[in-house]
Amino acid sequence: MSDQDQASGLRKWASLQRQQQEAEEGIDVAAAEHVPEPPLPPLTPEVALAEQPEAQAPPKPKIPLMVVGLPGSGAAQVSRVKARLGQWSSLGRNWAGEPDDWSIHIAMAETSDLAELCNQYNRWALWISSDADDFAAMYRTLRQLHERGGPRRLLALHEPHLPRQGLLDNLRGAAEYYLNMELLVLAR
Structure with a gap:
């Protein structure tokens, strides 16, 4: 078995163990694992312009x-x-x-x-x-x-x-x- 498969298996096993333990204690797993993301700062004109895709220059006339x-x-x-x-x-x-x-x-x-x-x-x-x-x-x-x-x-x-x-x-x-x-x- 490869190292990556072992690590993946161990993570699944640990997650399953944690969920069983929390279920026995009456903790809502989904709520406990939810970590709110910090709010994004408001867009400034510079940031808004930087996030827009660059406009393609019109083709040079022949x-x-x-x-x-x-x-x-x-x-x-x-x-x-x-x-x-x-x-x-x-x-x-x-x-x-x-x-x-x-x-x-x-x-x-x-x-x-x-x-x-x-x-x-x-x-x-x-x-x-x-x-x-x-x-x-x-x-x-x-x-x-x-x-x-x-x-x-x-x-x-x-x-x-x-x-x-x-x-x-x-x-x-x-x-x-x-x-x-x-x-x-x-x-x-």
């Missing part, structure tokens, strides 16, 4: 970002954009925050309600492929934005290792010179 230039739309494209933002965040770009801080929306430059979207959202980005052969497609996207009343300022969403010289500078220069658009290029 930053909307409209992205153009991606082939297609859907969860896979949103994941690509979040991965790119995560790369910048890991490089110490504080503005990128955490990828989940962003509400990514994929837009097509050909959409008929582009001007309405531009009025509704103020953060826009152009997805820039690292393939220089896609320069014409990226410029065409910028031209469509220009013609349809789209944003005049966009973040160049490119791979962190893509150098500023070459594709990024050429695209930025063409957007500024021919379309009066600002393409914000963030290169290392």
Whole structure:
């Protein structure tokens, strides 16, 4: 038999012996064993506040970002954009925050309600492929934005290792010179 079982058995036996003895003497066991609890002090405002459960902070609103230039739309494209933002965040770009801080929306430059979207959202980005052969497609996207009343300022969403010289500078220069658009290029 274990020590805990022996102790439990002894306590039961002692309690039973005490109850029998008190019953023989005519003592009310329940009343005799009842020990009144001391009254609780009145609640002060500080104690009342401390005892209330902490209110959950409302969730931080996500930053909307409209992205153009991606082939297609859907969860896979949103994941690509979040991965790119995560790369910048890991490089110490504080503005990128955490990828989940962003509400990514994929837009097509050909959409008929582009001007309405531009009025509704103020953060826009152009997805820039690292393939220089896609320069014409990226410029065409910028031209469509220009013609349809789209944003005049966009973040160049490119791979962190893509150098500023070459594709990024050429695209930025063409957007500024021919379309009066600002393409914000963030290169290392």
